[in-house]
Amino acid sequence: MIFKPSPLSRITVDDQELVPDKKSCRKIGPCGVGKKALYLNSFFIDRKYYVPFQAIQRVFKRVAMSQGGFSGKGMFASMAYLVVEFDHGKQKQCNFKHESEVDDLLALLAREQPQIKRVSAQAEQRLAAREAQRAEEERSRPTLSAAAQQEVDELQRAIDYLEQKPELSDQLSKSAKRKRAYQCTSPSYRWAAMAITILGLAALAYGIFSFLHHGTFAIYFTLFGLAAIFTFAGFSVLPTAKNNKKSVLQYDEQAQQHMEAYLSKYPAFPVPVRYAHPIVLKRMQRVIIQGRAQTAQQALEIVKADLKALNADVQVSQEEHDEVVAIKPMFLNAAYE
Structure with a gap:
């Protein structure tokens, strides 16, 4: 192995087991999940470090919101x-380009290493408090009318139908996020990133040339070029064959077409195709159970209003954040219609 990963923990894996384990690990973003260890990235190098599973207490997601937050701006x-x-x-924090990759890695750990906790200690305390609060709310909730209970049951049937093919809802969510991110990124960012990247390539080329000819500042040009290239390639700002308007819109259109074809077999689906996601339906269920609406249509309008009220200035739980990030782009792209 050219680049053998370095251990971060006191417990290590024997090289005879480490080499094949890293080679066969499931690669997700810059990290990897093997049979013996979790492989973690440095700022520039993927899967540079490892921690054996027996040394790990917790693995969880942390999200930092920049200006724009839930609106997708910035x-x-x-x-x-x-x-x-x-x-x-001890802690090691790994940056990911796509939040969905963190979710995929945690889901894989849940299946293969269920003994590892997947929330922080603080989140664990909040979850316990929230469960107690929910239990209290359930005891104090008004009894649902027969009509409202029928609406909740119908929404559950729709949820069950969507969850038979979860990849369709995931594709709908991912395509909406991609479309929203593209539309909210100023074209000037892309062309500025391209210009700086070209300068980085030129600096890198000059640095190598200067280094070969024993130039004094060769190392500085080389480092600047590498930094510029890695930075803007990592941020996915550059216009590419896949990161352009036509490709982004086509991906979103295909996601909706696939969902529409699937829902054509379900009579009177309770939400439009563009909102066909289990999280949307579950939030509608909660609205009806809480007594805020009596019908699915009323519940959908309240869900829209709740999502509109959420922005970067509103503090929410990790669970709420994950739900909002998954579905709000779909509503933003459709202007909440």
Whole structure:
């Protein structure tokens, strides 16, 4: 192995087991999940470090919101990190380009390493308090009318139908996020990023040339070129064959077409195709159960109003954040219609 990963924990894996484990690990973003260890990235190098599973206490997601937050505005919008707690106190934070990759990695850990906790200690306390609050709310909720209960049951049938093919809802959510991010990124960002990247390539080329000819400032030009290239390639701001208006709109259109074809077999689906996601339906259920609406149509309008009220200035739980990030772009792209 050319680049053998370095251990972060006191516990290590024997090289004879480490080499094949890293080679066969499931790569998700810059990290990887093997049979023996979790492989973590440095700022520039993927899967440079590792922590054996027996040394890990917690693995969880941390999200930093930049200006614009839930609106999707700003160059970076939300920045997702994977946080690994090991050796009873140490932490390693890994930056990810796409938040969905963090979710995929945590879902894989839930299946293959269920003994590892997937929330922070603070989140664990909040979840316990929230469960107690929900139990109290359930005891104090008004009894649903027969009509309202029928609406809740119908929404549950729709949720069950969508969850038979979860990839369709995931595609709908991802395409909406991609479309929203593209529309909210100023074209000037893309062309500025391209210009700086070209300068970085030129600096890198000059740095190598200067280094070969024993130039004094060769190392500085080389480092600047590498930094510019890695930085803007990592932020996915550059216009590419896949990151352009035609490709983004086509991906979103295909996602809706696939969902429409699937829902054509379901009579009178309770929401439009563009909002066909289990999270939307579950939030509608909660609205009816809380007594805020009597019908699915009324519940959908209240869900829209709730999403509109959420912005970067509103503090929410991690659970609420994950729901909002998954579905709000779909409503923003459709102007809440």
